[in-house]
Amino acid sequence: LSFAIANVFLAYFIGSDDLLKYIFEGPANHLDIIVKLLIFSGVFFFVFAWFREQVCIIACPYGRLQGVLLDDNSVVVAYNYKRGEAENGRSKFRKGELRAEKAYGDCIDCKQCVKVCPTGIDIRNGTQLECINCTACIDACDVIMENVGFEKGLISYYSENNIAKGEKFLFNTRIKIYVALFTFMFGALITLLLLRSDIEATILKIPGQMFTTTDTSVTNVYTFTLVNKTVNDYRNLNIKLLSVKGDIKVVGNLVSLEKESLKEGTIFITIDKANLKTDREALKIGIFQGTKLIETTTTNFPSPLNLK
Structure with a gap:
């Protein structure tokens, strides 16, 4: 395994x-x-x-996260100490004993809840960091309660206010805020997944590499990275300028991009000076599959201050 x-x-x-x-x-x-x-x-x-369970106690962040989110209205696996302790606390079960007259609680101190707990805690001591809400203690306690003729549910899903004050679960402001935040984050995640492009393109100018000029044009050298995030191959790829008229030459052969792969290379971008408006032109570049535009990216195009 x-x-x-x-x-x-x-x-x-x-x-x-x-x-x-x-x-x-x-x-x-x-x-x-x-x-x-x-x-x-x-x-x-x-x-x-x-x-084993030491992972839950030492390494797992679940308990820490829950500790931040919990309050007295949070419903968790809990021991009903009001019923289990009563006035005179716990007592071992003795057949025929009138426990109600002696004001003993329903807990017979069998310690089955402790024995079945994977992290070794005693749920009767209250909510603890190590509790992973596996409900093993609930099942064990219910079996014992049924065997001795007591009502089940001594350990169950309760909030502190439910045990101490008998209050029912309230959908309070704090919970509403949590629900709103989680809904927003989940919605944002789904939106990002739906809007995610199949191809990711990055085009960056080579650091330290100056532009070259002729009487009529300026040329810069760039590196490109294409990432295929899908399980489909892309064929007949090419790179074109969208925002300015110019020419892009790929060093080597950019024809295909295999599924779940990355391709890197070098390109030369040449633009006529007459088509440049600033000394750092913002370029919009398209990645095409045949005639179909599949992704766009941007980069800057440095050029001489005096363009004309």
Whole structure:
């Protein structure tokens, strides 16, 4: 299981296609990948075999996040201390004992809730950082309550105000703010995913490289990066100026962009001086597949101050 998870984890970073290729080509040809795979497998095995619940207590941020968000109206897995402790606290179960007359609570101190807790806490001590709300204590307690003839629900989903004051769940202002914020963030994420372009293009001028001029034109050298975010190949690609008349020459051959791949290269942009309005012209550049515009990007075009 650790080895399988390590493969999935590694595929997240290097890509599933590359990982499968490395596996079929054999470990001898990719020792660095195999070493990383074994390291990840060892880490996961260590977590599953020994570290276990300590991950929840020490490493996992879930408890810290919940600690910030919780208040007395938050519904969590909780022990009903009003019912469980009553006036004289807990007491072991004795058949035929009149617990109500002695003012004992319904908790018979069997400690089953502690035994089944994966992080080893005692839920009867209140809400704690280590609680992961797995509800194992609820199930264990309900079985015991049913066996001794008491009402189930001594441990269940409660808020502090629900236990202490008997108040029902309230959709208060704080919760409304949280819902609004999460709705906004979720909506923003979906919007970004829907508006995300299939191709990402970046065109940057080579640092330290001066422009070259002739009597009628100015030329600058740029590097370009194209990223294909899809599982489809793009063929017959070309780069064109959109905002100004000019010429773009690609060094090498920009014809295709494979799926889930990146392509880098160099281009020369030449523009007639008559078409330039400033010494740092803002250019809009389009990436085309045949005649179809699939992405746009911008860059600056430095030129002599005296254009004419």
